[in-house]
Amino acid sequence: MDDHKPGGDREDAIHSEFPELYEELNSLSVTVEAVSFDGRRIETEHRTFERTIIRLRGQGVTGFGEDVTRSREAHERLRDEGLALPTGNWTIGTFSGALDANFSTQTASRDAPEYLRWAIESAVLDLALKQSGRTLASVLDRTYEPMVFVVSLQLGDPPHIRPVNRFLDADSDIEFKIDVPNTPSDELLSALSDTGAVRVLDLKGQYGSDVGAPADPDLYRRLFETFPNALIEDPAVTDTTRPVLDEYADRVSWDAPITDVESIRNLPWEPTALNIKPCRSGTLESLCRILEYGLQHDVELYGGGMFELDAGRAHSQALASLFYPNGPNDLAPPAYHTYRADKSYPSSPLEPPAQPTGIGWYSR
Numbered sequence: 001m002d003d004h005k006p007g008g009d010r011e012d013a014i015h016s017e018f019p020e021l022y023e024e025l026n027s028l029s030v031t032v033e034a035v036s037f038d039g040r041r042i043e044t045e046h047r048t049f050e051r052t053i054i055r056l057r058g059q060g061v062t063g064f065g066e067d068v069t070r071s072r073e074a075h076e077r078l079r080d081e082g083l084a085l086p087t088g089n090w091t092i093g094t095f096s097g098a099l100d101a102n103f104s105t106q107t108a109s110r111d112a113p114e115y116l117r118w119a120i121e122s123a124v125l126d127l128a129l130k131q132s133g134r135t136l137a138s139v140l141d142r143t144y145e146p147m148v149f150v151v152s153l154q155l156g157d158p159p160h161i162r163p164v165n166r167f168l169d170a171d172s173d174i175e176f177k178i179d180v181p182n183t184p185s186d187e188l189l190s191a192l193s194d195t196g197a198v199r200v201l202d203l204k205g206q207y208g209s210d211v212g213a214p215a216d217p218d219l220y221r222r223l224f225e226t227f228p229n230a231l232i233e234d235p236a237v238t239d240t241t242r243p244v245l246d247e248y249a250d251r252v253s254w255d256a257p258i259t260d261v262e263s264i265r266n267l268p269w270e271p272t273a274l275n276i277k278p279c280r281s282g283t284l285e286s287l288c289r290i291l292e293y294g295l296q297h298d299v300e301l302y303g304g305g306m307f308e309l310d311a312g313r314a315h316s317q318a319l320a321s322l323f324y325p326n327g328p329n330d331l332a333p334p335a336y337h338t339y340r341a342d343k344s345y346p347s348s349p350l351e352p353p354a355q356p357t358g359i360g361w362y363s364r
Helices: 008-015 021-025 072-081 092-106 113-132 136-140 162-170 186-195 217-226 242-247 261-265 284-296 311-323
Strands: 029-032 034-043 048-058 061-067 088-091 151-153 176-179 198-202 231-233 252-254 273-276 300-303
Touching: 021 136, 021 284, 029 048, 029 092, 029 113, 034 072, 048 072, 048 113, 061 113, 061 311, 088 092, 092 113, 092 284, 113 136, 113 284, 113 311, 136 311, 151 162, 162 176, 162 186, 186 198, 186 217, 217 231, 217 242, 261 284, 273 284, 273 311, 284 311, 300 311
Parallel strands: 151 176, 176 198, 198 231, 231 252, 252 273, 273 300
Antiparallel strands: 029 088, 034 048, 048 061
């Protein structure tokens, strides 16, 4: 596949076909009177996840956001010490500008300050929408649609199909996003393929560490051939894997590298599919530009999760419902974070709430 980068002429020609999403939102008025932080924690089979819920209050309503920072210490420090956020009367745009002035200083020690930045900006948007009595759907003139979701699974060590089968036993229609193990056997891959339920295979080859499957061209080819209908996410692009990836470029999707439009343009080739994780963007404006790019260039979009436990998951579900409801959205309800044989699990697609508020999909 040619290393074609989208040209400015094409962007100019098609830009008018789609709304400028951020311009629809940045003039919304918002009054911020108080902020508070509340912890969330869940223990799974593999690890403990710590999250912080941000509450911004004003005019008798509350906007919510969720910080998905990995560090437990960062969460404890945030809840113990707080964060100096702008209060008073703003617009979405001017509030974000005010954050620019002091945010980097306050979060200098964080590994991923953009995660906290998104938690704040989504809470401000949620608050502004509630204060105006509107939803994200109504402002953008879109409709909340039933959202298809997949269940994200690790297969254990040693890897086994059991985690997949136990969810299929509970719901034979459920579909999956699978983290590819280091050394999957042909038997395991065949068994997974035989389920017909795998929508995405995540190689985690863009994390810049020992995480994920090896950059093995033979493994990559086996995956493309064994799962002819699945997307292969975040491969490592090397001299040895590139020929295979070029051959199957229309089935490659990207996740970890995507932080803004420039990061999309810096991909090895023009993308066919993108995993949208709002927290990687940091700001609402950056997220909107990514969504606009996807709409304008006919990129297949789908939502990704960061093990959100509360508002962050609901906000990502709302975005998926509005922009890519039929994608392989890695946004299963938090009930799927842990497995119990006696537990009831929601079915896909997930219906939107009858009376959404704010960003949507969040009733509080």
